[in-house]
Amino acid sequence: MAVEATTEKPKNKAWGGGVSPYNVSWGKMYMWFFLVSDAFTFSSLIIAYGVMRHRFADIWPLANDVFTHFPFIEGHIPLAYVGLMTFILIMSSVTMVLAVDAGHKRNNKAVANWMLLTIIGGFMFLGSQAWEWYHFIHGTEQGAYIMNDGTVARPSINATTHEVDLNTLLLPGGKTVSGAEAAEIIATSEHFHGANMVKNEYGHPLFGDFFFFITGFHGFHVFSGVVINIIIFINVLNGVYIKRGHYEQVEKTGLYWHFVDLVWVFVFTFFYLV
């Protein structure tokens, strides 16, 4: 009787044993569940950013006033550079998915080529991010005046001549001070350029902290993604996956790489656009 009971076919075939319930390999399933947990980490960081930004909404710096540089071009160009970074990352996601596609077609040479382009895209993004950090850390020529209570007063810039106007200082929340009052602020405050973890010339210190932490954490993901891609690329060149008979390793790496792109889409929106 007992023997009969165990050989009876289970009602739910997918979870009854003998087949893969999710119809994926264990490696891919691990990667997916790792990415879910990693997405939770990033979500928590971005939500924390949102709460603090909401709390200090009246004095929070606008990203459009902070990230205004573009290589080799003078002037105030907001959003263009991060737009370019987004494009680079989307492009490298495309080359990655084309590498996976070439793997399905068992075309080793094409996989190698697309992987190489993906790696180049990753390095381009990392370089762009380093450039962005450099400008954020070094700050503007005119800098800002940080008062004893932490309030940041920024020199205004003449709209037509683009010259720095020390007579008019911009306070957080759109207020301005001029004349003798401005002169007193300049005399009693610390003149500061750029940003670090404790203070920054753009406004609230938390703005810099979140910027360094979130883009840094994302950048570290990109960096590790590039390292993993290089390892896979070397494997492809050595014909490891020809011997193995399938390119699933490329697919799993691809999942991670697309995830990095996915996180950037959210960072782009919540740090730069909103």
Add this chain to the structure above:
Amino acid sequence: MSAEHHNNDKHDSKHGYYTGDIHNQFIEEHHQSNSVSTIWKTFWILLVITLFEVGIAFTSIPHSILIIIFIVLTIVKAYYIVAYFMHLKHEKQSLRYSIVLPFLLILYLIVMALAEGNYLNLVG
């Protein structure tokens, strides 16, 4: 636990995990679903949405409306990346739900954070 059970399993009894045969089987199933044209179509959708976002950031649309547009478009972009680049659309439904449903907890966290955020100014 008969011999028949073992045959159906494709199970490596020595190591206790599924062997390479089943791997290849998954890969062949996925072969047809993601053509090169789908990849490029997804790319153009992502690019156009991004350009659109950058474009409307400088218009005179009120900021509160812009925020909603940006968040909706971000979720659309996320959908295309996850569904087509990460291929989730063509995975089994049980796997899709296992991956997507946990994000209800993130929605819950957002609701909690928004509610608490209104009181933060009272405590410093």
